Amino acid sequence: MIEIFKTFVTVALGLGAFLAVMVGLYWLASQLPEPWRDRARVMVFVGPALVLLVGGLILPSLYTGRLSLFTGPNANKWYGFGNFRELFTDSDNLIVLRNTVWWVILVTLASTVIGITIARLADRMRGEPYAKALIFLPTAISMVGAGVIWNFVYATKGNDPDKQYGLLTWLWLKAEPILPGKQDPHYWLQDREFFGFHSSFLPGLNTLFMIVVIVWIQAGFATVVISAAMKGVPDDLVEAAKIDGATDRQSFFRIVLPYVKGTIITVATTTLIAVLKVFDIVQTMGKGGQFATSTLANDMYQRSFPLSQPGYGAALAVILFVAVVPIVYVNAKNQRNIREGR
């Protein structure tokens, strides 16, 4: 009880002090002569954000960049671009890259396409709001929570077909009469092969099953955002297309989709960036990236901390950063296009 009270008082005092400083600085700025007054006032408000930006983002980025050029548990041995060389040559590291590429492609594609499809199908359907609420629900679940839930879906227990509680395993066993061959309990999340096919380019089945989880989360977001955009397409555009002779399909692909293109790009880039950082799912479902399920973000954590390779971890961070830059650029350009009304 006392602790809670103390916390509150501390927070209140902190906020009060902050406000006092701001008001004081603003007052001081207001005392300056004219050419300086406005600039000083702006600085009072922009300044703290700037400090946070420089101290919290720019300096650490530069530090990370430097770190990526060193090796050893304390990152004190100069290594040049050695970390990057390893990243792109070592076969285990290449699997991490490969996985990340598949994550990015599959999740972005699947959730955007599913989002567009459901938004189209649900449009003007009877229970549209409920359908969309259901689809959106997973978006509200934390990734760790989702990982735990889906761990149950994919769970496998021993070899006894009668003791299985995982939904997927149960379905798999039930499907015995339909599918060819004999169905045995299968450890899904340990299957690093692509449907029994070993390839260094294709993702493992376990990775695909994890991708399903993120798609489950992301598709809701995509659906809701794209659906909202589709509602914004003026009715008379679609009507004009109909009168011009367009079928429903044609007016969807030639009028509605181009109209919401900007929104789709926003959804895709947002999803892309989110997926590039995928970590929680791999941690909870892949036991930290085992069975060849690791991704860039997951490996970054594993190397930097449990494995004490901060230099290599930093190199991964740099690669992630470099990968995000073009996406951010595309997104910014897209936003500008939207603002200028295409």
Place this chain on the structure above:
Amino acid sequence: MSTLELINLQKRYQNGYEAVPGLDLEVRDGEFLVLVGPSGCGKSTVLRMVAGLEDISGGDMLIDGVRVNDMGPQQRDIAMVFQSYALYPNMTVGENIGFAMKLRKTDKAVMATKVAEVAALLELDKVLDRKPGQLSGGQRQRVAMGRAIVREPKLFLMDEPLSNLDAKLRVQTRAEISRLQRRLNITTMYVTHDQVEAMTMGDRVAVLRRGYLMQCATPQELYHTPDNLFVGQFIGSPSMNVVRAEVVEGTGGLPALTVGSQTIQLDDAALAQLPGVRGMIGRSVAFGMRPEVLGDEGTSSIDVDVELVEMLGAELLVHATIDAPSVKQTDEGVEIGESNTSMIVASMDARIRVNAASRMSLTLDTSRIHLFDLVTGDAIGKAKVDVG
């Protein structure tokens, strides 16, 4: 070369609202028919049913004698210009115009020629590669027109295509549309709430009120022989002055009208126009006078109190009061004003000098007056012209 027939056409919206209770209307081959009426009277509803954008609740619609009730807009071979123009924002002007042909997989070369032809006709050749967002309002309007005419459709539908233009451009475009329609000779149905547009553009004008057809006739007929009070007051600007009057027996047994404290004798010329009034002695009627009939030539006269004089250059608008209640036909029915005096407007030759705040006598040509039933609003004794 097409005709459109609406036979007892009905529209009931999902919420139960009966927007069109039953409409009979025919648009003849090559005709420019204007649907006009106050806001909410169902003009757009009718047009959208013709286009196939709105389901038909009852009755029949025939295009060239073929029932099209169950055809989608794609099959009806019609073109429509929307009030908002509804240009496809992601396509250039050329692509907008060519879209319908592209959907029909028209040969590229043919398409390019046609688009160029239409663009030249509408003076859009310089902006063919622009997106609609980069055009002026007038250019957008022309693109919308181009998109419609390029297809040479059976029917041309337009829903207030000029309402987004400024006044001057509207007058100019009005004439252009009329000329274009005449030149292409495409059967056209045009919706507007502006009676000036209706009168200037239409071969015939159909006046709607709450989904009912009040009259469909040439602009001249509508103006000079309105079927009812509603049409009389809707058509014409400034609108017809209508006050309550009593039909009484005047000199020589001929009917006369008592308006407030004055009596206006009807002569043989007037009675020839209003034969029905003979049987109305002792009854109240709505008495209509167009502004230009007041203060012009005439054998009769009416005394008024001038309140305000407006000089418009070519004409003089005299606003005056008269001691009889006003009558108007609204959506609800015929309404008689509560006050015992009402405002009337006379439009007179600008060379006449009129002093505000004076009492004056306005000459009145009784052969050009209108009488309407006070309950139904129907014209009384109108020498029936076959509107057909």
